[in-house]
Amino acid sequence: MKAKMKPARTGAIALLTAVLISGISLPAAQAAAPVVSYNVPASPAIKAPVQKPLWTASFDKNTDSVVTDDGILFTFNGGKLVALNVNTGKTLYTYGSRLRPDVAYQKGTVYGVTEAGQVFALQAKTGKRLWQTAAGITETSSPRVIGDTAYVTKGNAIIALDAATGKQRWKAIEEQSEFAGGVSMEVDGIVYASYMVQGALTSVQLDAFDKKTGKKLWKQFRQNPPLAVRNGLVYSVRDEYPFDDADPKRELSINVFDAKTGVEKETQTYSWSLGTLPPYTRDNNGSVILNGNDLYLATDSAVMKYDITAYKKDAKPLQKWSVPNVGKSLIGSVHDNKIFFSKEASGAITGMKLANGQTFGFQTDNQPVQTDIYGNGVYIGQSDGVLHGYNLQTAAPAFTVNTGSRQYGPTLLSGNTLIIQAKDTGKLIAVQVPKALR
Numbered sequence: 001m002k003a004k005m006k007p008a009r010t011g012a013i014a015l016l017t018a019v020l021i022s023g024i025s026l027p028a029a030q031a032a033a034p035v036v037s038y039n040v041p042a043s044p045a046i047k048a049p050v051q052k053p054l055w056t057a058s059f060d061k062n063t064d065s066v067v068t069d070d071g072i073l074f075t076f077n078g079g080k081l082v083a084l085n086v087n088t089g090k091t092l093y094t095y096g097s098r099l100r101p102d103v104a105y106q107k108g109t110v111y112g113v114t115e116a117g118q119v120f121a122l123q124a125k126t127g128k129r130l131w132q133t134a135a136g137i138t139e140t141s142s143p144r145v146i147g148d149t150a151y152v153t154k155g156n157a158i159i160a161l162d163a164a165t166g167k168q169r170w171k172a173i174e175e176q177s178e179f180a181g182g183v184s185m186e187v188d189g190i191v192y193a194s195y196m197v198q199g200a201l202t203s204v205q206l207d208a209f210d211k212k213t214g215k216k217l218w219k220q221f222r223q224n225p226p227l228a229v230r231n232g233l234v235y236s237v238r239d240e241y242p243f244d245d246a247d248p249k250r251e252l253s254i255n256v257f258d259a260k261t262g263v264e265k266e267t268q269t270y271s272w273s274l275g276t277l278p279p280y281t282r283d284n285n286g287s288v289i290l291n292g293n294d295l296y297l298a299t300d301s302a303v304m305k306y307d308i309t310a311y312k313k314d315a316k317p318l319q320k321w322s323v324p325n326v327g328k329s330l331i332g333s334v335h336d337n338k339i340f341f342s343k344e345a346s347g348a349i350t351g352m353k354l355a356n357g358q359t360f361g362f363q364t365d366n367q368p369v370q371t372d373i374y375g376n377g378v379y380i381g382q383s384d385g386v387l388h389g390y391n392l393q394t395a396a397p398a399f400t401v402n403t404g405s406r407q408y409g410p411t412l413l414s415g416n417t418l419i420i421q422a423k424d425t426g427k428l429i430a431v432q433v434p435k436a437l438r
Contacts, residue, residue, distance in 0.1 A: 043365045046388055048397035054417065054430040055089030057082075061426045063101040067414040072124060074110055075428060076101040081112055083127060086414045089430060093127035096120075102141035104150075109163070111143045111150055119143060119152055121166060131166035139180060146186045149211070153180040158193055160214060170214030174207060184225035186211060190259055192234070194225045203239045208262060218262025223255060227290045228308075232259050235308060238267075240285045248274040252286045252297060254308070268311040275301040275324075291334040298323070298330045298341065303352060321357035335373060336392060347371075349380075362390045363397075370408035377437030379418065381408035387420055391436055401431055 058077055059065065065075035072092065073084040079099055083092040096114070104111040110124045117136025122129055137159055138152035145151075149169070150161040156177045160169040174181055177195035184192045191209045196202065206223040209216055222239040229235070238253040249271065256266040274280050286299050295308040297317075301324055304317035329341040331349070340351045347368040350361040366384040373379075377398075378390040387401045387408070401420060409421030416438060420429040 043363070046363065046365045046386075046397050046400065048388060048400045051389075051399040051401050051431045053401070054087070054432055056430070057084060057089050057428045058426055059421070059428050060101045061423050063421075064103075064409055065412060065419070065421060065428065066103055066105050067412045067419065068105055068124060069414065071414050071417075073412070073414070073419060073428070074103045074105065074124075076103075079115075081110075081122075081127075083110075083124075084428075086417050086419070086430070089428075095122060095127050095129075100141050104142045104145050106145045106163070111145055111163075113138055113140070113142060113152075117154070119150065119161060119166065121150075121163070130164075133161070133166050133168075137168070144183045146183070149186070151183040151191070153182070155180065156195070158183060158191075158209070158214075160191075160211075169212075172207075172209050172214040172216060174205070174219075177205070181207065182225075185229065187229040188232075188259065190217065190229075192226055192229070197221065201241075206234075206236055208234075208259070217260065218257075220255070220257065220262060227254065227288070229259060233257070233265060234259050235290070237288060243280070243285070245279050248276075248278070248280055250274060250286060250299070252288065254288075254295075266311065268308070269313070270297055270304075270306070271314075272299045272302075272304075274299075287330040289330050289333060289339065294334075296330065296334075296339055300325065303339070303357075321352065323352060323357070323359060332373070336376075338392075340373070349373075349378075360395050362388075362395050364388065369406065370410065372411040374413045374418075375438055377418075377433060379411045379420075381405070381411070381420065387411075389418075389434070389437060398434055398437055399431075401429060403427070403429055 059075040060077055063076045067073045067086060071086040073086050075082050079097050081095040081099055098115045100113045108124050110122045113119055117138045118133050119138055120132035138154050140153045143150040143152050145163055148163050150163045152159050157171055157173045158181050159171045174195045176197045179196050181193040181195040184194055189211045191211050193207045195205045197205045203222045204224055205219055205221050207219045223236040227235045234257040236255055238255055251269050251271040254268040255264055257264055286297055288295055288297050293307050293309050295306045297304045303321045303323050305319040306317055331342040332340050337354050338351045340349055342349055349371045352359045362378055364382055366382040368380050369383050370381040376392045378392050381387040383406050385404045387403050388397050389399045391398050403420055403422045405422035405424040407423040409423055412419040416433050418431050418433050
């Protein structure tokens with residue numbers, strides 16, 4: 001005869017009763033464990049007074065606005081050129097329709113381009129049109145105005161216009177390039193332009209044109225836009241191809257050319273060895289800026305100063321500062337006896353005092369997106385929609401502006417008014433710069 005089975009529910013109650021009497025603990029139920037769990041402490045929040053805007057205005061998000069010394073802001077809204085009073089935000093006038101959202105300004109004249117590629121010039125204070133080309137002649141967003149000439153590009157051609165009348169002076173074509181060239185500078189009647197040239201090897205090419213006729217005087221492959229042109233000589237950094245990743249030796253070369261003929265007069269080569277362990281970064285070629293005759297070269301571990309007019313092979317630098325992890329990062333120009341570096345991975349800007357080699361930075365509490373330095377003010381727009389103003393001397397935060405934007409155009413400064421270009425929101429935000437940052 002088979003034994004009678006107890007119901008499952010009765011058996012469970014009996015087991016629970018036994019556990020309670022004996023004091024045995026049951027394992028606690030828990031959720032699934034994460035495959036990866038990693039925490040990085042957040043940066044301390046920046047504490048600075050919140051600055052209220054003087055005014056705000058809408059603008060087309062893809063615009064790069066400009067300001068004048070006499071307090072006019074040029075921007076675009078709905079495809080129209082808009083002139084605003086920098087201090088009040090009041091609209092002075094609007095011009096045109098279906099215009100490309102970029103503008104250039106020089107000596108009381110504002111220049112722009114229609115969607116059809118027609119170049120025009122206006123009297124900046126009144127908006128009165130001075131001239132407009134009859135046909136579309138440019139594919140660029142705005143002219144590059146230097147002296148009495150407005151330069152535009154179409155395909156691989158550079159076109160020179162009389163800045164006062166819009167009359168075409170000449171057109172020069174770089175046959176070896178499929179891309180538009182960019183005019184870098186104009187010195188002593190010679191125009192310098194750079195192109196990307198493709199072939200077995202692709203690199204930048206430096207061309208020199210006669211300003212009056214557009215005749216090509218010379219060209220040099222693998223040469224960057226001039227560092228400087230002085231005393232009939234052109235100083236240009238050579239485009240170095242990647243180095244062997246097994247070799248720690250690195251070098252940067254500056255070629256010196258005769259400005260009229262392009263004949264090479266000298267090659268200045270500055271060499272160093274990487275301070276890290278292999279494998280080495282193949283594209284760590286160093287970076288330079290020029291201040292007068294002072295050439296500053298940043299390597300992966302140091303900054304060195306040379307006199308570019310007194311080069312001697314293998315000569316020791318005039319000064320050397322140990323700055324670890326600098327890399328290819330020198331940016332901008334010498335300001336207030338300081339030089340500056342960019343960190344591509346984080347977007348941060350740091351600096352070094354030339355007087356003593358002391359390095360400094362600016363604490364942020366979110367990723368920096370746009371950094372601009374004017375006078376004693378450092379302005380950093382962050383990806384969380386906040387812009388902070390800092391004191392360059394102390395690196396201390398001075399004020400905060402809530403912009404609501406993750407992307408910024410360059411900040412603009414006219415007098416004591418700072419204009420923030422909040423790209424995501426399509427807003428221009430004007431704030432007054434505190435006295436300590438002027």
